[in-house]
Amino acid sequence: MTTETHRQLLSVIAELRALDTFEPASLSALQLRHPAIALTLCWQDELVEREPYVALSNVEIHLVASATHQCSTLTFDLAASNGLLIALQD
Structure with a gap:
């Protein structure tokens, strides 16, 4: 992961x-501000x-790792990580 990607993940x-x-x-809005994530x-x-990775009031945040030709x-x-999965609570 690049330093910029790392910075953007932490920013999101x-x-x-x-x-x-x-x-x-x-x-x-998050996607517009952080297009690389x-x-x-x-x-x-x-x-x-x-x-x-982080639990908030109504969502859980999971880190996602992905690469070309891999799941x-x-x-x-x-x-x-190069992405986030935001899981909404019911």
């Missing part, structure tokens, strides 16, 4: 932490039971 996480609650409509939105019950995976390794 900081922006999400600053929100009282995450609204799905916020995703577009892959952001995916899903419902928490669509995931297998897994500890999040994306959830990880706890910030250095290997």
Whole structure:
């Protein structure tokens, strides 16, 4: 992961932490500000039971690592990440 990608991941996480609650409509603005970061939105019950990287009031944030010709995976390794999965709570 590049230093810029690392900086942007931390910036997105900081922006999400600053929100009282995450609204799905916020995703577009985040994507515009951080085009190099892959952001995916899903419902928490669509995931297998897994500890999040960060848990907030109404979302869990998971780190995503992906590469060309490989499946994306959830990880706890910030250095290997290039995206975030934002899981909404019901």
